[in-house]
Amino acid sequence: MEQKSALEKAILEAGHKCIFYPKFHCELNFIERYWGAAKRYACENCDYSWSSLQCVVPAALESVDTKMIRKFAKKTWRYMDLYRNGITGKLAEYAAKKYKSHRCIPEY
Template identity: 40%
Template sequence: QQDNFRCQLSMLEQLIKDTGHECIFLPKFHCELNPIEMYWGWCKYRYRQIMKANFTAAKKAAVEVLDSCPVEVIRRFINRSYRFMSAYRLGLTGKAAEWAVRKQKQRRQV
Protein backbone atom coordinates (compact mmCIF):
# COMPACT_ATOMS: atom_id res chain seq x y z
CA GLN A 1 0.00 0.00 0.00
CA GLN A 2 1.17 3.48 -0.80
CA ASP A 3 1.45 5.81 2.16
CA ASN A 4 0.42 8.91 0.23
CA PHE A 5 -3.00 7.38 -0.52
CA ARG A 6 -3.48 6.01 2.99
CA CYS A 7 -2.76 9.39 4.61
CA GLN A 8 -4.92 11.41 2.22
CA LEU A 9 -8.28 12.59 3.57
CA SER A 10 -11.45 11.75 1.68
CA MET A 11 -13.62 14.56 0.29
CA LEU A 12 -16.16 13.98 3.07
CA GLU A 13 -13.50 14.17 5.80
CA GLN A 14 -12.04 17.32 4.25
CA LEU A 15 -15.47 18.99 4.03
CA ILE A 16 -16.22 18.18 7.67
CA LYS A 17 -12.82 19.42 8.89
CA ASP A 18 -13.11 22.62 6.82
CA THR A 19 -16.31 23.49 8.67
CA GLY A 20 -14.50 23.11 12.00
CA HIS A 21 -15.84 19.72 13.08
CA GLU A 22 -14.13 16.44 13.87
CA CYS A 23 -14.80 13.40 11.70
CA ILE A 24 -14.87 9.96 13.34
CA PHE A 25 -15.55 6.73 11.46
CA LEU A 26 -16.76 3.89 13.70
CA PRO A 27 -16.26 0.20 12.86
CA LYS A 28 -19.18 -1.60 11.21
CA PHE A 29 -21.37 -3.86 13.36
CA HIS A 30 -20.23 -2.28 16.64
CA CYS A 31 -23.33 -0.34 17.65
CA GLU A 32 -22.13 -0.34 21.28
CA LEU A 33 -19.55 2.27 20.26
CA ASN A 34 -22.16 4.64 18.84
CA PRO A 35 -24.39 6.54 21.30
CA ILE A 36 -26.66 7.57 18.41
CA GLU A 37 -27.67 3.92 17.99
CA MET A 38 -28.58 3.73 21.69
CA TYR A 39 -30.62 6.94 21.39
CA TRP A 40 -32.38 5.57 18.32
CA GLY A 41 -33.19 2.32 20.15
CA TRP A 42 -34.55 4.27 23.13
CA CYS A 43 -36.79 6.32 20.80
CA LYS A 44 -38.06 3.25 18.91
CA TYR A 45 -38.97 1.54 22.19
CA ARG A 46 -40.94 4.59 23.39
CA TYR A 47 -42.56 5.07 19.96
CA ARG A 48 -43.94 1.54 19.98
CA GLN A 49 -45.66 2.18 23.34
CA ILE A 50 -47.77 5.04 21.92
CA MET A 51 -51.13 4.28 20.30
CA LYS A 52 -51.37 5.78 16.81
CA ALA A 53 -54.73 6.03 15.02
CA ASN A 54 -53.53 7.30 11.64
CA PHE A 55 -50.44 8.41 9.74
CA THR A 56 -50.65 12.01 10.97
CA ALA A 57 -50.73 10.82 14.58
CA ALA A 58 -47.77 8.53 13.88
CA LYS A 59 -45.70 11.41 12.47
CA LYS A 60 -46.59 13.58 15.45
CA ALA A 61 -45.71 10.78 17.88
CA ALA A 62 -42.33 10.28 16.18
CA VAL A 63 -41.39 13.94 16.60
CA GLU A 64 -42.57 13.96 20.23
CA VAL A 65 -40.58 10.84 21.09
CA LEU A 66 -37.41 12.15 19.43
CA ASP A 67 -37.71 15.37 21.45
CA SER A 68 -38.61 13.65 24.73
CA CYS A 69 -35.30 11.89 25.44
CA PRO A 70 -33.78 13.54 28.54
CA VAL A 71 -30.25 14.91 28.35
CA GLU A 72 -29.25 12.70 31.29
CA VAL A 73 -30.19 9.58 29.32
CA ILE A 74 -28.15 10.78 26.33
CA ARG A 75 -25.19 11.35 28.67
CA ARG A 76 -25.56 7.77 29.93
CA PHE A 77 -25.43 6.52 26.34
CA ILE A 78 -22.23 8.50 25.74
CA ASN A 79 -20.66 7.21 28.97
CA ARG A 80 -21.57 3.63 28.09
CA SER A 81 -19.95 3.99 24.66
CA TYR A 82 -16.86 5.46 26.29
CA ARG A 83 -16.65 2.51 28.71
CA PHE A 84 -16.81 0.08 25.77
CA MET A 85 -14.03 2.01 24.00
CA SER A 86 -11.92 1.85 27.16
CA ALA A 87 -12.52 -1.90 27.50
CA TYR A 88 -11.52 -2.51 23.87
CA ARG A 89 -8.49 -0.27 24.30
CA LEU A 90 -7.38 -2.45 27.24
CA GLY A 91 -7.58 -5.54 25.03
CA LEU A 92 -10.88 -7.01 26.22
CA THR A 93 -13.13 -8.61 23.63
CA GLY A 94 -16.68 -9.92 23.43
CA LYS A 95 -18.17 -11.15 26.69
CA ALA A 96 -15.27 -9.81 28.78
CA ALA A 97 -15.89 -6.28 27.46
CA GLU A 98 -19.63 -6.60 28.11
CA TRP A 99 -18.97 -7.73 31.67
CA ALA A 100 -16.51 -4.87 32.29
CA VAL A 101 -18.96 -2.26 30.96
CA ARG A 102 -21.98 -3.61 32.85
CA LYS A 103 -22.89 -1.70 35.97
CA GLN A 104 -21.77 -3.81 38.91
CA LYS A 105 -24.66 -4.08 41.38
CA GLN A 106 -23.35 -6.49 43.99
CA ARG A 107 -22.24 -5.12 47.32
CA ARG A 108 -19.98 -7.13 49.56
CA GLN A 109 -21.01 -7.34 53.17
CA VAL A 110 -18.90 -8.50 56.07
Protein backbone atom coordinates in the same frame (compact mmCIF):
# COMPACT_ATOMS: atom_id res chain seq x y z
CA MET B 1 -9.46 7.21 0.03
CA GLU B 2 -9.15 10.92 0.78
CA GLN B 3 -12.22 11.84 -1.28
CA LYS B 4 -15.13 13.01 0.88
CA SER B 5 -18.67 11.76 0.34
CA ALA B 6 -21.44 14.11 -0.76
CA LEU B 7 -22.94 13.90 2.74
CA GLU B 8 -19.66 14.84 4.40
CA LYS B 9 -19.15 17.75 1.96
CA ALA B 10 -22.65 19.09 2.65
CA ILE B 11 -22.11 18.90 6.42
CA LEU B 12 -18.73 20.64 6.25
CA GLU B 13 -20.04 23.34 3.89
CA ALA B 14 -22.83 24.07 6.39
CA GLY B 15 -20.13 24.77 8.99
CA HIS B 16 -20.52 21.60 11.05
CA LYS B 17 -18.07 18.83 11.90
CA CYS B 18 -18.64 15.31 10.67
CA ILE B 19 -17.44 12.23 12.58
CA PHE B 20 -18.11 8.81 11.11
CA TYR B 21 -17.91 5.86 13.49
CA PRO B 22 -16.78 2.36 12.47
CA LYS B 23 -19.56 0.36 10.85
CA PHE B 24 -21.17 -2.47 12.80
CA HIS B 25 -19.97 -1.27 16.20
CA CYS B 26 -23.17 0.09 17.69
CA GLU B 27 -21.78 -0.21 21.23
CA LEU B 28 -19.19 2.43 20.28
CA ASN B 29 -21.77 4.93 19.11
CA PHE B 30 -24.10 6.35 21.75
CA ILE B 31 -26.46 7.73 19.10
CA GLU B 32 -27.58 4.12 18.51
CA ARG B 33 -28.78 3.89 22.13
CA TYR B 34 -30.55 7.23 21.70
CA TRP B 35 -32.30 5.98 18.54
CA GLY B 36 -33.26 2.78 20.36
CA ALA B 37 -34.89 4.70 23.22
CA ALA B 38 -36.72 6.96 20.76
CA LYS B 39 -37.94 3.97 18.72
CA ARG B 40 -39.18 2.27 21.90
CA TYR B 41 -41.21 5.38 22.76
CA ALA B 42 -42.57 5.56 19.20
CA CYS B 43 -43.64 1.90 19.23
CA GLU B 44 -45.47 2.34 22.52
CA ASN B 45 -47.27 5.54 21.47
CA CYS B 46 -48.12 5.06 17.80
CA ASP B 47 -51.12 3.44 16.11
CA TYR B 48 -48.99 2.92 12.98
CA SER B 49 -50.85 5.32 10.73
CA TRP B 50 -48.86 7.90 8.76
CA SER B 51 -50.44 10.87 10.56
CA SER B 52 -49.80 9.31 13.96
CA LEU B 53 -46.22 8.56 13.04
CA GLN B 54 -45.66 12.17 11.95
CA CYS B 55 -46.82 13.34 15.39
CA VAL B 56 -45.04 10.68 17.43
CA VAL B 57 -41.54 10.84 15.90
CA PRO B 58 -40.73 14.38 17.11
CA ALA B 59 -42.15 13.55 20.54
CA ALA B 60 -40.10 10.34 20.62
CA LEU B 61 -36.88 12.24 19.92
CA GLU B 62 -37.75 14.77 22.63
CA SER B 63 -38.64 12.00 25.10
CA VAL B 64 -34.98 11.09 25.62
CA ASP B 65 -33.63 13.68 28.03
CA THR B 66 -30.07 15.00 28.21
CA LYS B 67 -29.32 13.04 31.38
CA MET B 68 -30.11 9.76 29.61
CA ILE B 69 -28.04 10.75 26.57
CA ARG B 70 -25.10 11.38 28.91
CA LYS B 71 -25.58 7.92 30.43
CA PHE B 72 -25.50 6.45 26.93
CA ALA B 73 -22.25 8.33 26.24
CA LYS B 74 -20.66 7.06 29.49
CA LYS B 75 -21.52 3.48 28.59
CA THR B 76 -19.97 4.01 25.16
CA TRP B 77 -16.77 5.30 26.76
CA ARG B 78 -16.67 2.23 29.03
CA TYR B 79 -16.81 -0.04 25.97
CA MET B 80 -14.05 1.97 24.28
CA ASP B 81 -11.89 1.69 27.38
CA LEU B 82 -12.44 -2.06 27.52
CA TYR B 83 -11.55 -2.53 23.86
CA ARG B 84 -8.40 -0.41 24.29
CA ASN B 85 -7.36 -2.76 27.09
CA GLY B 86 -7.90 -5.82 24.90
CA ILE B 87 -11.08 -7.01 26.61
CA THR B 88 -13.74 -8.23 24.17
CA GLY B 89 -16.77 -10.48 23.89
CA LYS B 90 -18.81 -11.60 26.88
CA LEU B 91 -16.21 -10.31 29.34
CA ALA B 92 -16.53 -6.80 27.85
CA GLU B 93 -20.31 -6.93 28.19
CA TYR B 94 -20.03 -8.09 31.80
CA ALA B 95 -17.42 -5.47 32.72
CA ALA B 96 -19.35 -2.64 31.03
CA LYS B 97 -22.40 -3.50 33.15
CA LYS B 98 -20.57 -4.19 36.41
CA TYR B 99 -18.11 -1.29 36.58
CA LYS B 100 -19.75 2.13 36.50
CA SER B 101 -16.76 4.27 37.44
CA HIS B 102 -16.70 7.71 35.87
CA ARG B 103 -12.95 7.37 35.43
CA CYS B 104 -12.14 3.97 33.92
CA ILE B 105 -12.53 0.19 33.99
CA PRO B 106 -10.22 -1.29 36.65
CA GLU B 107 -7.11 -3.21 35.60
CA TYR B 108 -7.44 -7.00 35.64
